[in-house]
Amino acid sequence: MExxxxxxxxxxxxxxxxxxxxxxxxxxxxxxAEKEKxxxxxxxxxxxxxxxxxxxxxxxxxxxxxxxxxxxxFSASRLVSNFFDYAVFxxxxxxxxxxxYNVFSGAMIINxxxxxxxxxxxxxxxxxxxxxxxxxxxxxxxNFSLSKLINTSFxxxxxxxxxxxxxxxxxxxxxxxxxxxxxxRNMKS
Amino acid sequence: MRIYSHxxxxxxxxxxxxxxxETMEAIMIDAPDLDGNIIEIIEKNRIKLKxxxxxxxxxxxxxxxxxxxxIYNPSLxxxxxxxxGYEAVRxxxxxxxxxxxxxxxxxxxPGHSLDSMCYLIGSALFTGDTLQSGYIGQTRALIEKELxxxxxxxxxxxxxxxxxxxxxxxxxxxxRVEKMFNQDILEANITIFS
Numbered sequence: 001m002e003x004x005x006x007x008x009x010x011x012x013x014x015x016x017x018x019x020x021x022x023x024x025x026x027x028x029x030x031x032x033a034e035k036e037k038x039x040x041x042x043x044x045x046x047x048x049x050x051x052x053x054x055x056x057x058x059x060x061x062x063x064x065x066x067x068x069x070x071x072x073x074f075s076a077s078r079l080v081s082n083f084f085d086y087a088v089f090x091x092x093x094x095x096x097x098x099x100x101y102n103v104f105s106g107a108m109i110i111n112x113x114x115x116x117x118x119x120x121x122x123x124x125x126x127x128x129x130x131x132x133x134x135x136x137x138x139x140x141x142x143n144f145s146l147s148k149l150i151n152t153s154f155x156x157x158x159x160x161x162x163x164x165x166x167x168x169x170x171x172x173x174x175x176x177x178x179x180x181x182x183x184x185r186n187m188k189s
Numbered sequence: 190m191r192i193y194s195h196x197x198x199x200x201x202x203x204x205x206x207x208x209x210x211e212t213m214e215a216i217m218i219d220a221p222d223l224d225g226n227i228i229e230i231i232e233k234n235r236i237k238l239k240x241x242x243x244x245x246x247x248x249x250x251x252x253x254x255x256x257x258x259x260i261y262n263p264s265l266x267x268x269x270x271x272x273x274g275y276e277a278v279r280x281x282x283x284x285x286x287x288x289x290x291x292x293x294x295x296x297x298x299p300g301h302s303l304d305s306m307c308y309l310i311g312s313a314l315f316t317g318d319t320l321q322s323g324y325i326g327q328t329r330a331l332i333e334k335e336l337x338x339x340x341x342x343x344x345x346x347x348x349x350x351x352x353x354x355x356x357x358x359x360x361x362x363x364x365r366v367e368k369m370f371n372q373d374i375l376e377a378n379i380t381i382f383s
Contacts (some may be wrong), residue, residue, distance in 0.1 A: 005351055006351065030258075081194060103362060103366065104369060105362065105363075106369065123362060123366070125322065141360070143359060145372050146372060165323075165372055166372055180345065186197060
């Protein structure tokens, strides 16, 4: 499509949105996640996933912008350089991740659990996050600036060089963490 | 095209290696402290390092030039024709050069330093310190900040929204994300440009 700027699917001239059989593309991906435990170099924009098991997968170099993940399990997965910008995560399990260079900017995270994950060098800029947990995470060099964090906890987490500039924090707990090593500037109330 | 990223803990810099899948020839972005990991990536994958693109010549970004030239023999590309005593191919704003079989589009955006360059390879934009996820590069004076933001808006924010940003520090980003959430640019819109 000449006027479509979305990245094409692997081995296809079309992006997910313009492909004929979206269901087949999704089924292939889910099968790869469940059997091969490996998802690499795929661009799926605006796709919807419900109750998918992505646990213990290697998920690398993918573009999942504007996707919706409902009740999905990513626990103990390895996430490298993925784009989840403007995605929605609802009731998802993202515990014990080994993650770096992932982008969650503009995402909406509701009632999801990131506890015990290594989330270094990740971007959560402009994210809306409700009733979620980042307890026991390593957020070294991560960025939550301009995000809205409500009823969310960052207990016993590493916040060194993590930025919360211009973020709105309501009922957020930093108990047993090191907020003195994080950046707080222009906080909103 | 395949992009390897490596976090150099010495100066907290992201180092990138862009590999042409067909020829296994590669481009390296900047030369911060060299550690065994990046050499291991090159050697293990039998990568031929053909080009070294310098985003700017601050010490942290060119610290390992000597070591790299002892091991490999890449062509050096930078805004100035000499980087720390090493002869470079001069690139300027708007230039398109072919390195390792890949087309590299060059953008000169001064502000953080006089010789700050950004490089677009495919849909991946390597911004050095010029544009980082949520920030812009540090400047010493307001006029430099104004110049930097103007350059980013005119040259980078006019690229396609899905262009991926690979900065020298911090997390990755996209043009669309930076247009919406880059705090330094949003603040400057109010304080400098209003």
